[in-house]
Amino acid sequence: NTQALLEKQADIDSSAVAYPNDIPIAFEEGKGATVRDADGNTYIDLFAGIGVLNVGHSNPYVLEAVHEQADKFVHTVDFPTDARLELIEKLDEIAPEGLQGNNRVVFGGPTGSDAIEASIKLSKYNSEGDGLIAFRGSYHGATTGAMSVTSNTKLKKHYAPLLSDVVHAPYPYPFRDGKSPEASVDHALEEVQAILEDPYGGLANPAGIIVEPIQGEGGIVTPPAGFLQGLRDLADDNDVTLVFDEIQTGLGRTGEWWASDWEGVTPDAMTSAKALGGVGFPLSATMYKEELDTWGSGDHAGTYRGHVVGMRAGTRAIEYIQDHDLLAHARDLGEYIQDRLLEAADETDHLADVRGKGLFIGAEFVDSDGNPGDDIVDAIQQYCFEHGVLIWTAGRHGNILRIIPPLVLTRDLAETALDIVLEAIDHAVE
Numbered sequence: 001n002t003q004a005l006l007e008k009q010a011d012i013d014s015s016a017v018a019y020p021n022d023i024p025i026a027f028e029e030g031k032g033a034t035v036r037d038a039d040g041n042t043y044i045d046l047f048a049g050i051g052v053l054n055v056g057h058s059n060p061y062v063l064e065a066v067h068e069q070a071d072k073f074v075h076t077v078d079f080p081t082d083a084r085l086e087l088i089e090k091l092d093e094i095a096p097e098g099l100q101g102n103n104r105v106v107f108g109g110p111t112g113s114d115a116i117e118a119s120i121k122l123s124k125y126n127s128e129g130d131g132l133i134a135f136r137g138s139y140h141g142a143t144t145g146a147m148s149v150t151s152n153t154k155l156k157k158h159y160a161p162l163l164s165d166v167v168h169a170p171y172p173y174p175f176r177d178g179k180s181p182e183a184s185v186d187h188a189l190e191e192v193q194a195i196l197e198d199p200y201g202g203l204a205n206p207a208g209i210i211v212e213p214i215q216g217e218g219g220i221v222t223p224p225a226g227f228l229q230g231l232r233d234l235a236d237d238n239d240v241t242l243v244f245d246e247i248q249t250g251l252g253r254t255g256e257w258w259a260s261d262w263e264g265v266t267p268d269a270m271t272s273a274k275a276l277g278g279v280g281f282p283l284s285a286t287m288y289k290e291e292l293d294t295w296g297s298g299d300h301a302g303t304y305r306g307h308v309v310g311m312r313a314g315t316r317a318i319e320y321i322q323d324h325d326l327l328a329h330a331r332d333l334g335e336y337i338q339d340r341l342l343e344a345a346d347e348t349d350h351l352a353d354v355r356g357k358g359l360f361i362g363a364e365f366v367d368s369d370g371n372p373g374d375d376i377v378d379a380i381q382q383y384c385f386e387h388g389v390l391i392w393t394a395g396r397h398g399n400i401l402r403i404i405p406p407l408v409l410t411r412d413l414a415e416t417a418l419d420i421v422l423e424a425i426d427h428a429v430e
């Protein structure tokens with residue numbers, strides 16, 4: 001069945017579909033942290049639809065509200081509904097401390113890219129300037145503004161001109177830049193400062209800084225402590241909007257509601273999507289400080305600013321995380337997974353770095369010369385697939401194994417999955 005579906009997809013679907021080239025699977029059903037394919041094979045899911053399914057596939061507590069809501073109505077544009085106002089209040093409750101009670105939410109369209117566009121417009125609207133600082137290794141999405149702040153040149157080379165005033169600063173990546181954690185942070189912050197302040201090499205009119213608190217697509221690159229606070233200070237000193245892109249890291253993924261909570265730093269604006277729609281409904285939002293709420297009615301408009309079913313699902317998913325203390329679970333299970341990976345790292349020089357927070361984990365592989373080990377990671381992914389574990393990769397060279405399971409993954413399933421991942425590593429580095 002899988003083969004037939006893949007062949008049909010190849011015949012009629014866009015050549016741009018991303019994943020079937022890596023792993024030939026067709027989905028039939030998902031429950032919690034497992035999925036079943038079209039031939040009845042079951043897999044443990046360490047991918048969660050790119051970090052979307054934090055409360056698990058088809059979570060019944062969320063779906064109950066989805067069915068109720070769908071029976072009433074699905075679409076209202078921006079008109080008030082209980083579902084909309086409930087989610088705004090819920091987001092305020094879990095917002096970074098400095099945003100709580102002072103938080104506005106502009107819902108985006110279905111994708112994270114929409115929220116990024118809103119955050120760019122918000123930064124520019126509230127500034128005399130129009131320049132943006134982003135970071136090397138970043139991924140922010142596929143629309144024009146989001147591509148502009150994304151650093152991957154391969155993804156943008158056919159689409160010039162993009163936004164012109166965007167400069168990419170180095171992101172602290174001690175494993176790759178060969179600096180100590182402190183030196184890596186200092187270097188990145190000095191470069192940002194130069195871009196903000198140097199009239200020769202910098203941006204003429206900076207409006208904002210946009211940054212992932214932990215880089216996702218870039219390879220679960222986890223900046224040492226001090227980086228986000230340093231950016232906060234530079235944004236304050238230079239009167240620019242600081243935007244945290246929490247699209248992949250947010251809503252409990254890292255064992256805190258937001259990755260930036262680990263450092264206790266509050267941004268001026270923050271993007272969310274992916275897990276925001278509860279069980280995979282397309283919904284995005286940009287949260288921002290009330291003082292930036294200067295748009296007039298309809299200044300940032302759109303048809304799908306209020307997917308009522310997605311909003312109900314989002315609120316229920318947050319409740320589910322609260323009721324089941326999944327933040328603590330994500331921290332504990334994340335520690336267990338990192339410990340198991342470190343065990344593997346003791347056995348092979350090819351596993352060179354294990355990093356991340358909560359259930360946002362990356363394992364970086366190198367070849368015998370210390371160059372990116374993307375072939376090793378591909379072999380691990382393939383072995384895992386053949387043995388019932390779905391796992392994906394990340395990083396500019398595709399040499400980072402990315403472990404981002406549903407937060408509902410149980411300890412038992414995690415043990416089984418990690419046994420297979422460790423076997424796969426053994427097998428791939430032989």
Ligand code: PMP
Nearest residue numbers: 111112113139140141216247248
């Ligand atoms: N920002 C980050 C950090 C992301 O990881 C992604 C998607 N992987 C996006 C933005 C874009 O989201 P979407 O694909 O929903 O447009």
